[in-house]
Amino acid sequence: MTPAEAQQRIAQLRADVARHDERYYRQAKPEITDFAYDGLKRELAELEAEFPLFATADSPTQRVGDDRVQGFREVAHRQKMLSLDNTYSEEEVRAFHTRMVRLLGTEDLHYTVEPKIDGLAVSLTYEQGRFVRAVTRGTGDKGDDVTANVRTIASLPRELKKVRGTVMPDVVEIRGEIYLTAAEFERINAERAAAGEELYANPRNTAAGTIKQLDAAEVARRKLSIVLYSLGHCEPAVVTTQARLHERLKAWGLPHVERIWHALGIDEVWASIGELDALRRSFAYGTDGAVVKLDDMALQREVGATDKAPRWAIAYKYKPDTARTRLKAITIQVGKTGILSPVAELEPVFLAGSTIARATLHNEEEIRRKDIRVGDLVEIEKAGEVIPAVLRSFPEERLPGAPEFDLPAAVGHKCPVCGGKIAKLAVADEEAQGVAWKCQNYDCSAQRTGRLGFFCSRKALAIDGVGGVVAEKLVELGHVQDPPDLYDVAQETLATLNLGTAEKPRVFGEKNAAKVVAAREAARALPLEKWLYALSVPDVGETTARELGRRHRNFTELADSALLRAVLQKAGLAAERELQAPSSRKNPAKSDEDRARRKELCVRLDAEIAGLDAGPLAGVPSDIGPAVAASVVEFFASVPGKRLLAKLQQLGIDPQGTVVAAGVFTGKTFVLTGTLPTMKREEAEQKILAAGGKVSGSVSKKTSYVLAGAEAGSKLDKARELGVPVIDETEFQRLLGR
Ligand SMILES: [Zn+2]
Structure with a gap:
């Protein structure tokens, strides 16, 4: 190897190692095995030893992998x-x-x-x-x-x-x-499997x-x-x-x-x-x-x-257990949100204590990067309980003419389950990031099955026993379209549900059916946040569902949410504000007059935004952004969304939001000053927050109440000056409803 070649290879290896470090330490989603990674690092160290000229102190061989992520102290x-x-x-x-x-x-x-x-x-x-x-x-x-x-x-x-x-x-x-x-x-x-989520x-x-x-x-x-x-x-x-x-x-x-x-x-x-x-x-x-x-x-x-x-x-x-086998086919699975994911169908091979016939291929991009083609000899790895993965292919042993894997072509440009349209879309859910092919048909049976399994999963409504094959059969036999249809399935139907085939029947059974019926009845009482999460509304993860559940009393209020409208309104105002800014690059001011006019307009827009922030958007976390708001509003206005709400109403299911303490202080801002007779300051703050109010450190015109105790200071004067109501602990307790 010439020094120039070495230098180039070193640069390449450093970039590769840095990419894998990022995925391993920060995202915890490595693309390659530790063995392959160690191999890259070793090659780099050896080259650096052989060509010390190119060794640097910031090489990944000279430091520990950095696992720090944003959000932590x-x-x-x-x-x-x-x-x-x-x-x-x-x-x-x-x-x-x-x-x-x-x-x-x-x-x-x-x-x-x-x-x-x-x-x-x-x-x-x-x-x-x-x-x-x-x-x-x-x-x-x-x-x-x-x-x-x-x-x-x-x-x-x-x-x-x-x-x-x-x-x-x-x-x-x-x-x-x-x-x-x-x-x-x-x-x-x-x-996750029961919920139709990626493993x-x-x-x-x-x-x-x-x-x-x-x-x-x-x-x-x-x-x-x-x-x-x-x-x-x-x-x-x-x-x-x-x-x-x-x-x-x-x-x-x-x-x-x-x-x-x-x-x-x-x-x-x-x-x-x-x-x-x-x-x-x-x-x-x-x-x-x-x-x-x-x-x-x-x-x-x-x-x-x-x-x-x-x-x-x-x-x-220790070297991981690997084996070589033939990749017979790549099949496509459809998840609950419609994401199409490729699975390797292998010539069965015995590895690390079990026979392996399928392995994960993660996504289309990975198949391309590893240059894996149907018919290839591939190396698969299984370490402990890990799902087997395809490590690499051997292009040198490939028959000439084997085509590259093309996901949309492989499924004939339609969903392999329902035949519906597919599209390559940005995904940013809890699991996958980036782009993926998705089935666009909400009524796709794979999506229906995935949603039903998810609906019943522990994280959602905890109706145990209705995952995997049970969900599949319920959808296949037409008992369930949308998850809440599960409530219409008679106990008898569940008990006799055939999970096997016509030749080899295997029924769900009385006992299991009774459990499902009991669990679904218990789920009626679960709060809005659980139900919202369970219904697989696009972009609504667990945290978002919780935040929305705390801010709406029921589905009716959520479907016509003033809060979400305000989020969208604010986003619109902010976009307008950006466009009207006299310094806008896209839309520069044309004259001094124009500049002055727009400056004034921006002041007005700022005031409107501030008004939303202080009013309907007070205390709303960033989880509820315009993308989420648009998804939720659109979903409940869509045919499937309306169908779900109508079904819940018909079933008499009306989940309640955990709107804090009926929100007697919702929209109210308090300032505390002085020592209260019986309550500690933190205690009072807790009570305000629990009742939906906010606590601020300084008095302004926006302050709703100043809660004053003994030895109140300048805040009290300020409140009087601005005409803000001043209350004592007794009045505070009365407002709280005691
Ligand atoms: Zn489909």
């Missing part, structure tokens, strides 16, 4: 949080030992061998034994504060157990990994994606787990060896690794790595390797670390 680690050098080769593990021997001048070295957990690295801080903070690795120096989310982990103690005869450190950083158990991962995916690829990315959610209540719904295994800053020091650390973690009552191995010398290390490989599939967490560490912490300090990784440890990674 950044916190510095007391002790830098490093990653580990890793290898797939025995030789390099042995070379690691040789290095230690050289650096420390003795052959007699003790190591620990520990499972390498495939989760999301996190650092917990305990002060005087109390849990105070959880921070992701981030840049290694500072990471995202995910304390609220980590608090949802049930197995994590808030307080460390006292260990007799030992000192509790004043401050200790304990490092470990957040993960999802295989069972929880399966539960989440089963729920998550593997537990690691699902865990990483979950911890980066901003809503802790949402996080709590997915039962994350944690396991701890190493120490950061510790004051005062409490242990002197890695093995003792594991004992202490256990004694403190922290979730700890299943087993560690003590090894003297490299042969014992290598034997332990083999033993761990034989055991690791029985662990609750996914593992992808073994970590070898110098046991003695004094020696660890002596050996030190680079900017990126400690020199006293190395990770050996």
Whole structure:
């Protein structure tokens, strides 16, 4: 390779690694396996070593992957949080030992061998034994504060157990990994499958994606787990060896690794790595390797670390299980929102304990990038409980003339289920981002089935038992078109529903039918937010549904929502404001007169916008933007939307919004000043918020009431000056309705 070629390849590799880092660390949606990724990084490191001229300090080989995302507070680690050098080769593990021997001048070295957990690295801080903070690795120096989310982990103690005869450190950083158990991962995916949603690829990315959610209540719904295994800053020091650390973690009552191995010398290390490989599939967490560490912490300090990784440890990674087989066909599945997703139909092959005949291909773009064509020999991978994925094709073994995969052509430019029109549209739901082909027919039976499954899922109305094949049969036999039609299906019909075939019948059964009937009756009482979410209104995710449910009393009010109209009106005004701005590039002012006129117009538009913000839009979160507002308004004005509302009315189902405390203070702004006789300030604020009101720090003409107590200050004077009503606690209580 010439230096010029090397330089070009290095640039390419850096760009690739950066792209994969972004997907892995920030979006938690990697496109390639760890093995393939490690291969790219290795090639880069080797080229940089061979051509040191092109090595730079900002190369991805020189820093840890950055997992920080927007929306979290950044916190510095007391002790830098490093990653580990890793290898797939025995030789390099042995070379690691040789290095230690050289650096420390003795052959007699003790190591620990520990499972390498495939989760999301996190650092917990305990002060005087109390849990105070959880921070992701981030840049290694500072990471995202995910304390609220980590608090949802049930197995994590808030307080460390006292260990007799030992000192509790004043401050200790304990490092470990957040993960999802295989069972929880399966539960989440089963729920998604029942709901017709795209399945998550593997537990690691699902865990990483979950911890980066901003809503802790949402996080709590997915039962994350944690396991701890190493120490950061510790004051005062409490242990002197890695093995003792594991004992202490256990004694403190922290979730700890299943087993560690003590090894003297490299042969014992290598034997332990083999033993761990034989055991690791029985662990609750996914593992992808073994970590070898110098046991003695004094020696660890002596050996030190680079900017990126400690020199006293190395990770050996096991190769994932892969197999080669033939791609027989690519079929297309249609989800509840009509998204067409490709699935690989394979020549069945035995891999990692099961026979595999189908694998995920994610989307059209990925098929093109990996150059996968029908008839190809492909390599598939299955790691643990992960859904099998197609890794790569072998174009060199392809018969000439095999065409590129063309999704719309493959389905004859129509929905493979209903024959309806398809279109390539922007998708931005919880799962897919970007563009995808979608079936445009709302009454597509695949979409009907998906919506019915979703309607009954735990996250929606929790009518257990009506997912997958049950939903499919109910739609296929014409019992259900729209999800609420489920209420019209007689218990007897459900009980005798044939889930099998005419030749091999298999009925749903009395017991299951009775359960469904009980659950659907119970669901009648669920609030508006649940029903709205359950009905799969476009663009309405769980958070949006909750926000809308809190601001509308029922479907009738929502369908003709003054709030949503105001959102759209504001968007219109803002667009007009932009166009009329004298400095507008699209529409520059033509004369001084024009400029002056438009300036005046902008002032008026600003005032109108401010009026909306203070009035109908007060306290409305950004989740409810113009796109959502337009979707909701359009949906309830559309034929399917009207049909759904009419059906609910016919069924006597009238879900109520959780409009806070009947909203006695909705649209009212309070300013608090002075000390109230019986109520704490926070308490009063809580009550105002709970009743739909707002609390502001300063008095203006827009203030509805000043709630004043003893020793009220200048705010009281200001209120009198502006003629704002001033009330005391008794009056406040009376307004609240006591
Ligand atoms: Zn369709």
